[in-house]
Amino acid sequence: MSLLLRKVWGTVLSRAAAAGAAQPPVDSPPSSPRRRGGGGGGAHAHEYGSLGELDALPIDVLAQILRLLGPADAARSGAVCRAWRLLAADNGLWAFFLRLGPDPWDLVVFAETHLAAGPASVPLYYDFSPQLSFKQIYSRRAVVPGSIIVDGGSGYCKYGWSKYAAPSGRCATFLEFGNIESPMYARLRHFLSTIYTRMQVKPSTQPIIVVLPLCHMDDTESARASRKQYKETLYSVLFDMNVPAVCAVDQAVLALYAAKRTSGIVVNIGFNTTSIVPIFQGMVMYEIGVETVGLGALKLTGFLKELMQQRNISFESLYTVRTIKEKLCYVAVDYEAELRKDTQASCEVDGEGWFTLSEERFKTAEILFQPQIGGMQAMGLHKAVSLCMDHCYNSEVFGDDSWYKTIVLAGGSSCLPGLSERLEKELHKLLPPHISKGIRVIPPQFGTDSAWFGAKMIGNVSTFTEAWCVKKKQFRQKTRRNGSSFVNEST
Template sequence: MRQTLDSTVNGGSGYCKYGWSKYAAPSGRCATFLEFGNIESPMYARLRHFFSTIYNRIHVKPSARPIVVALPLCHSDDTEAARASRKQYKETLYSVLFDMNVPAVCAVDQALLALYAARRTSGIVVNIGFNVTSVVPIFQGRVMREIGIETVGQGALKLTGFLKELLQRRNISFESLYTVRTIKEKICYVAADYEAELCKNTQASCEVDGEGWFTLSEERFKMAEILFQPQIGGVRAMALHKAVSLCMDHCYNYEVLRDHSWFKTVVLAGGSSCLPGLPERLEKELHKLLPPYISEGIRVLPPPFGTDTAWFGAKMIGTVSTFSDAWCINKKQFRQKSRHSGSSLVNAWR
């Protein structure tokens, strides 16, 4: 039995899922470590508080089992400063866990875990996060930062916020943003053809515990349309299909790799990527936008395990026979590596 903890621990956004790799689903879910620590406190202290809280919730000592942790896609570019920042974060993460006596740690990029959950090692992962959407090219299990990661300045929070605005325009009252998010998850979707959908009767209702029934019509698909037409929601950001097509164009022109099929599988990830109709609409828009020599063969796959996709990617890693030897680093290896590199980054983050 090995322990798997899949957490989105990037500052200020989203939720994490945690649990044992032998289980069929995560044991629990919670907000990121900002729920547990002051944003003004040092990174080391915040991560220490976060992992302590999670271990208490699953009622296990940190020293009991190895751990798989999903790394947030912080600093999407490949500049020297971004590489240094990613290294700082990762070293701080290792330092926290080894100081808590975790025997071995496997830290993997969140986008890569989503790709593994789809049983692939190459492709493009489109992760609709809490604040931003990331378009990540991955080749044979490696994030291709040299090709470029596209970042779109809107995510789940913007979608929920726009739905809130649409409800307020119709004088529909609700208790909280949680209510709006619940409505979004229950009856909202992505239109295959936005203009055609406006001419249809799209009325539907759903019940929110403690608040009763809500009836929506065009709000159901208008909310998600800002992914493709950000301007209708007053959002200044690149359209999703344009960001993905730009990434594909970079992949096609990357001369080091002659194979042009590896990037044509697009895997969606993140809670809002579960909206019905999104894979089909994105695929349709990509075929319209890209030339045939690039668009031929493109497939957009929905999140294979819904909102828990990255956790299941971690679960797959945690259950392979070579997990501890091939995927993990232990405390001794980490200390040796830090000494050889002369790293003083960890202490700086305490």
């Protein structure tokens, strides 16, 4: 059927090209030709141009024909007459084509609605705009060059192509590369050169998105200077490697984008520490305060190791313990009630056989809320988040105080089942109603790779290269003119 339609369509287009040579094309707005009647008739033929025998077909049948023909022929159909031109510009048709693409439809709409303008002008609320021309978006996304994404992370680095469904490789982080006493420039150069070598890509061929780890979290003058120095060095290294364009974005911001939000609080459970990061319209609010808790994935794995040793459960390595944690552990919504239940479960670790846990399954993650049971002096996760929310409320920087009531979890250990429900429950108990009302805790939709997927959304947006990237010439000119003030902390 599709082959027959294409043959017929080729005849229609060839006739239209001959007829259209005598008259200039008429531009039309990107809206659906709903004024056209459902059946045939001369009224619409007179107004929009005759389709011959096709005038008898209902509008929905014509739309199905364009869908079967595909985007290339749908775009060419405007050469037939104004009726086809209007039909081919219909948002519904190009939304259909976008739904067939590699990216989920909801992420496409979010990216084009909130991120297309770049990091400096991100709207606060999800506000789908009917003014979007999905035909234009489809054509521009199709020619956006694939970007290299390097997400440093705190446990390990994820890298790959923005056109891929997931990261293609993992390696040690920047902090573990080379001699730790080497200058930052040398270490970054070694790290990024290794990534390009493993991906078998020349730096000069593709733009790059670098996910910046959250470091120097306070808002002191020295911390601001350190953040700027790190970004300046990163840009210098990449442009010295002849990378055509660079986009550098904070890890927490990208995790927020992956959850289809531009404002909220990101709780990033990293390898060594947990960061609670307030973000407003894509900018980390250092002036409000980034809270940190000295608990991370390594502490959780270490505590499970102790619990297993107490029960004389033998294992080969810490990697085995981490695997068991990922397969069996969870967060108890009610810790005391969970102690009274039978929670025994087993899992298999390749090469080592089966392991069985009971109370260890939920006791491991309980140190996030009760660090003292693991012998640690630290603030509970719920208390740190509530403190951050209290700071957001008292800052009164913005008229609307609902922006910080969305809490997005990120990091590998945030994937533990039950964490979002437990945190939300504890926050309602800790905070007064005027702050806790409307709180929503969102688990990581992309698991351990949330920041990578946030970068993927940016890398595939229709305006990526012009709205999000810094070019080599632009960087050199502005640094010569303004010095280190070129780097903006919000990007």
